Amino acid sequence: MDRIDRKLLNLMQRDASRTNVDMADEVGLSPSSCLRRLQRLRKSGVIDKIVAILNPARAGRVIKAVVTVELKLHGEQHMRRFLDTASAEEAVSHAYAVTGETDVVLMLRLRDMEEFDLLCDRLFRDQTNVARFFTMIVIRTAKEETAIPL
Amino acid sequence: MDRIDRKLLNLMQRDASRTNVDMADEVGLSPSSCLRRLQRLRKSGVIDKIVAILNPARAGRVIKAVVTVELKLHGEQHMRRFLDTASAEEAVSHAYAVTGETDVVLMLRLRDMEEFDLLCDRLFRDQTNVARFFTMIVIRTAKEETAIPL
DNA sequence: GCTGCATTTGCAATAATATTGCACAATATC
DNA sequence: GATATTGTGCAATATTATTGCAAATGCAGC
Numbered sequence: 001m002d003r004i005d006r007k008l009l010n011l012m013q014r015d016a017s018r019t020n021v022d023m024a025d026e027v028g029l030s031p032s033s034c035l036r037r038l039q040r041l042r043k044s045g046v047i048d049k050i051v052a053i054l055n056p057a058r059a060g061r062v063i064k065a066v067v068t069v070e071l072k073l074h075g076e077q078h079m080r081r082f083l084d085t086a087s088a089e090e091a092v093s094h095a096y097a098v099t100g101e102t103d104v105v106l107m108l109r110l111r112d113m114e115e116f117d118l119l120c121d122r123l124f125r126d127q128t129n130v131a132r133f134f135t136m137i138v139i140r141t142a143k144e145e146t147a148i149p150l
Numbered sequence: 151m152d153r154i155d156r157k158l159l160n161l162m163q164r165d166a167s168r169t170n171v172d173m174a175d176e177v178g179l180s181p182s183s184c185l186r187r188l189q190r191l192r193k194s195g196v197i198d199k200i201v202a203i204l205n206p207a208r209a210g211r212v213i214k215a216v217v218t219v220e221l222k223l224h225g226e227q228h229m230r231r232f233l234d235t236a237s238a239e240e241a242v243s244h245a246y247a248v249t250g251e252t253d254v255v256l257m258l259r260l261r262d263m264e265e266f267d268l269l270c271d272r273l274f275r276d277q278t279n280v281a282r283f284f285t286m287i288v289i290r291t292a293k294e295e296t297a298i299p300l
Numbered sequence: 301g302c303t304g305c306a307t308t309t310g311c312a313a314t315a316a317t318a319t320t321g322c323a324c325a326a327t328a329t330c
Numbered sequence: 331g332a333t334a335t336t337g338t339g340c341a342a343t344a345t346t347a348t349t350g351c352a353a354a355t356g357c358a359g360c
Contacts, residue, residue, distance in 0.1 A: 009202070009209075012201070013202050013204065014199075014201065015199060015200065016200045016202045017199075017200040019345080019347090020346075021345085021346065021347090029309080029310090030309065031310095031348095032311080032347090032348075032349085033309050033310070035348070036308080036309090037308095044208075045205055046204060046205060046209065047202045047203070048204060049165060049167075050165065050166045050200065050201070050202050050203070051163055051164065051165065051166050051203060051297070052162035052163050052197045052198075052200050053197070053200070053201060053296060054159065054163065054197060054198060054298050055195055055196060055197075055198045058194075058196045059159075059196065059298045059300060060300075064246070066246065066255045068218075068251075068286075083290070083292035084292070086292070086293070087293040090299040092295075093293070093295045093296075093298075094294050094295070095291075095293040096286075096291055096292065097292065098216060098286035098288055098289060099289060100285060100286040100287065101218075101284050101286060102286065105216045105286060105288075109298060134250060134251050136218075136246075136248035136249060136250040136251060136252065136255060137248060137249045138246045138248055139247045139248060140233070140246065140247040141245075141246055142234070142246065143233075143236070143243070143244060143245040144244050146201055146243075146296060147204075148206055148209045148259060149240040150209060150210075169317065169318090171317065171318090179338080180339045181318080181319095182319075182320085182339065182340080183337070183339070185318065185319070186319095186338090189319095303358100303360080304357100304358090304360105305356105305358085306356090306357080307354105307355080307356075308354080308355065308356085309353080309354065309355080310351105310354090311350105312349105312350095312351095313348105313349085313350090314348080314349080314350100315346100315347080315348070316345105316348080317345080318345065318346075319345080320341105321340105321341095321342090321343100322340090322341095323338105323339095323340090324337105325339095326335105326336080327334105327335080327336070327337085328333105328336085329332105329334075330331105330332090330334095
């Protein structure tokens, strides 16, 4: 993992649709050598996957929200059950067990508030293991970065 | 945007490293027709970008945290200044202005707690516009999804 | 510094893939 | 139901990825 590997990873994190020839030129290597580095980075698991990032609004998910959740029962199995249930929801993009104020943090991508209402019924209300939850609707997205700085 | 487009977007959201020939076969189109759809989806902006997703741990960012921030001054220019400052930080992967309990939610990817300490100095302490902040360290990641369900 | 070993590199040949023009089919519009 | 618009598949071509191999590079032990 040297300077050239880091360069390649940065290029790939920004735009993985570029050709190998192109990137080889930019990092100052021959195409074959560059390709072998990229293959190594993939097989070793540093590069987890290569994916298309959609524009959420153009995909019909216009509302984003962060929800903090406090559970009633805090046992390991209860925590796991709640995380599994939440993770199974399409609208839930991120689900974390956390320290501090609350037990769980969820990030949501919603089509509309009706979807949120129905989601609350399934995850938070009545018969669920949720004591309290706090919803923070996203007003402005200042940063949303998949790339990890090296 | 028909059934085939949605199929293609789902494939691309899961794995954009597959060849056009491969995906054409899976959705039941000829390679040329499939390629033209993909090009259209890119130019129209539904596909925002194609990127490599790294394994955060293998990239040296082993700690994740969610931080909620309450500002002292809530004016538009103060909010913007704080969001810009936070967004400029490498460790900040997401920065949102939100409704509800607090004003801002940040998501962090950290190398160690020393980096967190230094980040707090720059963003939250003393001369900053921050009244209070609550840190939630991620214990378990149950879901972390870039794909948007269609 | 030298030697031997392992790794990386660049070149050239080959295989695979993307890309384009074009005629035809499907679909929508009036 | 006629016409315009869009989407499709085929075939030819251009790009690109991939592989074998010899040379170069880096590295440990001496």
